[in-house]
Amino acid sequence: MVEVGDKAPDFTLPDQDGNKVSLKDFSGKWVVLYFYPKDNTSGCTKEAIDFTALKEDFAAENAVILGVSPDSPERHLGFIEKHGLGITLLSDVEKNVMKIYGSWGLKKNYGKETEGVIRSTFLISPEGEIKEAWRKVRVRVKRKSGEVKHAGIVLERLKALKQGG
DSSP states (O other), X not given: OOOTTSBOXXXXXXXXXXXXXXXXXXXXXXXXXXXXXXXXXXXXXXXXXXXXXXXXXXXXXXXXXXXXXXXOHHHHHHHHHHHTOOXXXXXXXXXXXXXXXXXXXXXXXXXXXXXXXXXXXXXXXXXXXEEEEEESOOSEEEETTEEEEHHHHHHHXXXXXXXXX
């Protein structure tokens, strides 16, 4: 499992169009790499919509967003078209990349332990270093001040890191 400060392991996975995408393709850019369980489910749809809504804000910070799930490229394409998503989705059918990043393993769901995707997000620097890791992500968190979206938290952390914090 990778930790903050580690060099982000490179990988190559197919995107929604069947094109091979490698982490090294984004050298010199910040990368938001997020792992999610399944296209067209409630939480995963909200997360993808939230990241899409902030895509331009991330781009202004020299960052790209890559979502990864075990779904096929064809399923990703349908998910993107159905919800008007504007982010790149990668297919990790074999779950190899998820395992390397610690995003596949035992988790509790309704009191039952099962093996599956552990929703997580990694912020990778232009030099390829993991600068932040969120594990067991909640897509939206209710606070006294209102609902906070995980995508917004990631964007704020990126801005802080770029300012030296």
